Amino acid sequence: MKKSWFAVLAAGAIAITAYVGEAPAQQGKVDLATTTKTMNAIFSKAPEAWKAKIVQDETQKACTTYRNSPPPAVAEQISEREKKNVVLPADGKFLGDWKTGERLAQSGYGGRHTDDPKRVMGGNCYACHQLSKKEVSFGTMGPSLLEYGKIRKYKPEDAKAAYIKIYNAQAVFPCSNMPRLGHNKHLTEQQIKDIVALLFDPESPVNK
């Protein structure tokens, strides 16, 4: 038992050293700086404020470099960084209004260059997740969230974990395909609470 643990650790250490030692562009033939230049040039006529939106942060750079499969050491760096980026509600409450949460989960509005920045943005959860039995138009990029709260017996620590997941998916899963909706200022604290209520209120269609 002990021996096999050592073996695993040793193998891990070798893997980490190997990865850390490699150049960032190891996943492809083109380095990130050149790729970034070409990407930016696609939007040369966009307003400056819009160009700024696609400047990559460290996490986006790492996920690009490793094509969403970061080696363990890099994955660790990402989750450490993103955990620090999570801002929990000051009042210590995680549950809002599930009815508002359902509307937000349905709406994909916001953030596109033709969208009205004054209109309420949505969380677009149904684009990727099944949430309630009533809604048949749901995507499958993420796992089904049917009965999410019920399965977890509505435990407060699980509601907190869901808040963190929605606020910053990569604090939980480095290079997840799920957007960091709170961190990227797409959803507000209150909106995330409303969506957590959708997952954790016994009266919500998710748990019915």
Place this chain on the structure above:
Amino acid sequence: MRGGRAAVFGLAILAVAATSPASAQAPADASEKEIERYRAMISDPMSNPGFLFVDRGEALWKTKRGTKNVSLEQCNLGEGPGKLEGAFAKLPRYFKDADKVLDLEQRLLWCMEKLQGFDTAGVIKNKFSGAGRSPSDMQDLTAFIANKSSGMKYQAQVSHPKEKEMVAMGEALFYFRAGQWDFSCATCHEAEGQRIRLQGLPVLGKPGKPAQATMGGWPTYRVSQSQVRTMQHRIWDCFWQMRFPAADYGADGITALSAYLVKNADGGEIQVPSIKR
């Protein structure tokens, strides 16, 4: 015409493949039904609306325009001046005169400017026509030219160093994650069997049937938009969904992405204009 039907069937197959067991009973959404309706309508071979664009494109190809008052008939799309058959199947490709890899849309702009002495500002402004608005020259011309490769297979061009470079750049761009939603093309077009809402997402990040079936149907008549749409438009549209800024028309980065997608679609049969949602 046959092209239209084949592509619709292709789409249906993709949709079925993308349906997980949990959602197998989910009813088709409204746009899928709309495509069904169109499929019934186009049992008459001459009523695929995409062919109106092809016909307009042919007339435009032969129209004398620009300061030089010549038509596009001497435009070299890679197979020699005026040679249309099979030209689209080898695009994007390297053009010696431009010393660049160009896609069909960039090449057409090049010919308008160099051959016809035509001011392309208006054409670029009207690149994507809205429903009910005046036709777009670019949409009409691409429909006409691509149709001349219908029934042929994509022959991705990756022999010239600049072509190799372009494909490699396209691949790199495909994985570039950014923006308010942390998206890259790979977010939606890498894993198999995924959907956004009910829309099946074709796997485009590797060679194979999904990339072949997808790319073989572009340009396409999009039912939801009542327009023939080009690959430049499709990629503009995906950037829009990704919460990226508005893409420049004819940007080299878009050609790089197309070159990469065509490489993954190599050997796939072209059937255009197809009909898609």
